[in-house]
Amino acid sequence: MNMETTLILLRLAGLMCLGLIVANFVAAPRLGYARNLAGSGNLVRQIFYVHCGYIVLLITALAVLCLGWPQLLLAEGMGQVVSGFFTVFWGSRVVVQLTYYDKTERRKERFWDLFFLLVFFTLAAIFATATSSTP
Amino acid sequence: MKELLNYGLLFAGFGLTALVIASLWIPKVLGWKEKLKDLSPLIKELWWTYSFYVWASNCFFAVLALGFREWFLGGSSSAAAMAGFICFWWSVRVYLQFFGFDFDEVEDTGGNRIAKLLLTLLFLYLMIFFAIILWWNLGGAR
Numbered sequence: 001m002n003m004e005t006t007l008i009l010l011r012l013a014g015l016m017c018l019g020l021i022v023a024n025f026v027a028a029p030r031l032g033y034a035r036n037l038a039g040s041g042n043l044v045r046q047i048f049y050v051h052c053g054y055i056v057l058l059i060t061a062l063a064v065l066c067l068g069w070p071q072l073l074l075a076e077g078m079g080q081v082v083s084g085f086f087t088v089f090w091g092s093r094v095v096v097q098l099t100y101y102d103k104t105e106r107r108k109e110r111f112w113d114l115f116f117l118l119v120f121f122t123l124a125a126i127f128a129t130a131t132s133s134t135p
Numbered sequence: 136m137k138e139l140l141n142y143g144l145l146f147a148g149f150g151l152t153a154l155v156i157a158s159l160w161i162p163k164v165l166g167w168k169e170k171l172k173d174l175s176p177l178i179k180e181l182w183w184t185y186s187f188y189v190w191a192s193n194c195f196f197a198v199l200a201l202g203f204r205e206w207f208l209g210g211s212s213s214a215a216a217m218a219g220f221i222c223f224w225w226s227v228r229v230y231l232q233f234f235g236f237d238f239d240e241v242e243d244t245g246g247n248r249i250a251k252l253l254l255t256l257l258f259l260y261l262m263i264f265f266a267i268i269l270w271w272n273l274g275g276a277r
Contacts, residue, residue, distance in 0.1 A: 031181075036175050081199070
């Protein structure tokens, strides 16, 4: 795949990451984070929200990188290592969704289950393409 | 100075490696399994998924600190951006350590006190050291 196309795909990945950030904020009330965590201890609740925050931070940084400086992800050495990391990151997210998440819960929200599987798979494929692209 | 920073990166890498290995015991030490048993299956799955990805990010930072020292000290704007991001990551963690987390639930044993002290020192080191790497790449190198 030529460099121009890969850069366009990386910008598309950036937009998808922005969508995932929004989805994280929508998920909190929809999945009842506060209600579900109400009975747990303070530390459990705090760790959950902190981990959510760190994931949002990581995806935000990735979105900024993809939209602003996608060529850095194609640079030899560090660029390809970062792209490789995000290939594994999103690829493993597909595996987690298919093998770890409760099938009954997934069936209840089949549309969103398939939608997010497609998003994670596409992101993994884009970063795999970036990893294998050499300038 | 560059040689000193090189050793500093090595130390950061080993510190992060120790952290990711030690993190494998945190669920047991803090009794997560017991504490999470009342959560709904979905929230429990999200809990473990998010924890895993934060842990994986720390693994990645360890790999970068150990394997890309020359790149981190090369004076490039991308190295500055990466160092800035890692510095911010650990600054948030330092803030949470002092003002965010409620550690009252953690058993007050000698081992836990030492572990907390070592973790706090490591987080402070990572925050300060990557701030120095940021400064180095923004012009401190010249």
